[in-house]
Amino acid sequence: MRAQVISATGSGKTLMAVEAARRLKARRVLVLVPTLDLLTQMAARMAGRWAGWGHGRGVLPELTYDQTRSALVQAVLINGANALQLQAFRSITSRDWASVRNDLASNIRGLGGRVHESMGRAGPELRTRIPVTTPAGGEAVQDARMIGCDGPGWLLRGVVVGRGATDDEQAEWAYGTFTQTVVEPHVPTSGAWGALILRLPVS
Template sequence: MGAIVTSEVGNVSENGSVEMRGRAKEIIEQFRRDGTISPASAVSAEFDVWDQVTPGWITFATLKALVKIRWEKGESAAEQVPMKPIPSLSRGDATLVLRAFLGDISTMREVRDRGLITLASVVGLLSTMVEEDDLSEQQVDVLLEFGEETCREILRTGNPLRPTLRGVEVGPWDASEAGVLGPDRIDLGGLIIPSPVGLEIQPMRDGDDILAVTAVLGSTAIQLQAFRARDGSSWETIRHQMKDRMQAQGGVVKEWAGNVGVELRAKMPVTTQSGRRAIQDLKILGCDGPRWMLRGIVTGLGDDADSRDEWPYEMFMNTVVVPDFSNAEDSGICLQWPPPAK
């Protein structure tokens, strides 16, 4: 695990940041030593303060980072529950808390409403998992620094479900934001997408118009489609409309805090080519840009909720939208198929 945990994180120079991380570390060490948090430490943690970086918030963000690292190594929420009991949590409740930390928004609401996210539960889980993983002091320091920087990113963007601001460090980008693009790109007119080795692309046509493109790599595909933004056409609004429509069709749909913000994860009833009834898994990503919205629908092996396949997210975040507002009547941004390579 050390090779993962000791990845480079942003440098933080403020003395206050070092002090906050130091106090967070003291609280974790106190719990590991005494199995409890002293009243004075609980007060100094400022766990209920979320508009500035506090020791309590750093422990929260650090636990989330550690849960994600374990998940990337193949451990589900249930598998991550420590063998050592957590004083403030049953094993079932601990599973719910860890599932919420992985991004399940409905579970987030449940654990919040039940009051399961407390300083004691967060520090208890974090300190016990650090002990189980036998992390060194240096590894813990790196995790805490990453947790602190995550808190600062959230304060900068104002959105805890999307801690990185689109158009600054990551995409999807507007054509005006993209700067100089590398050579490994496919220009589709309304979209410019990455072209990793082995990628296949398939058009979705409506007569002579190309409305979307499906990018296929291995056993996973993502369909990319861009729309002009109009009144009421934000990703949040469309996401809720899609959720209601899919549920009306008999699907099971959840909102999930994923790599690019809030996404939908759905299980939809379908009829196969042979006429049999089956269930299809979908992940639906979305992002608002300047006067446009990009949607991505992930299918195949990467659509599973526990899939570690990251390339569809990377494809989505590295897509450039080139909006054409000449046809104001059409909500979709049509694409152009690239000419054959010479």
């Protein structure tokens, strides 16, 4: 089976691919990407996902490394049938969660997707359904829940896929993790919009 997903940057395309493989109970997945960076990212998430499917091994963390900046810029936490992508950004006056939310919604609608804005446990959020067209002309969809929070000079964004994308009870773990996440930017909070660099714990 083949499908195509065209979606905005940062909206969780890698997670969508991993979740699609999980739902199809795929034993093998062929990944074709133009860079080694993307290959490493996909391989890490696939490995973590397979390790956690149905085995009750707790939360599996995965980190995304930006080779152009030589830095960690994104964390993905996988818990059973749910995954939460976390990324923090240096915010500017014109780029808060409201404006980012509007841009994401506009991009997804432009691709023929469905977006519903609602008030969730973490505040205003987007419930999205992104269409996927198969080579045979059939239709499929990928659900994602997008949440965000503004802080002093920063913005934290989360993307929930898996069962928690549509089931509020299943999303409790993602909400709890998101609301307990602490952002401590170690760079000036003023400047251009961009992803904040993550630092591994000292111990």
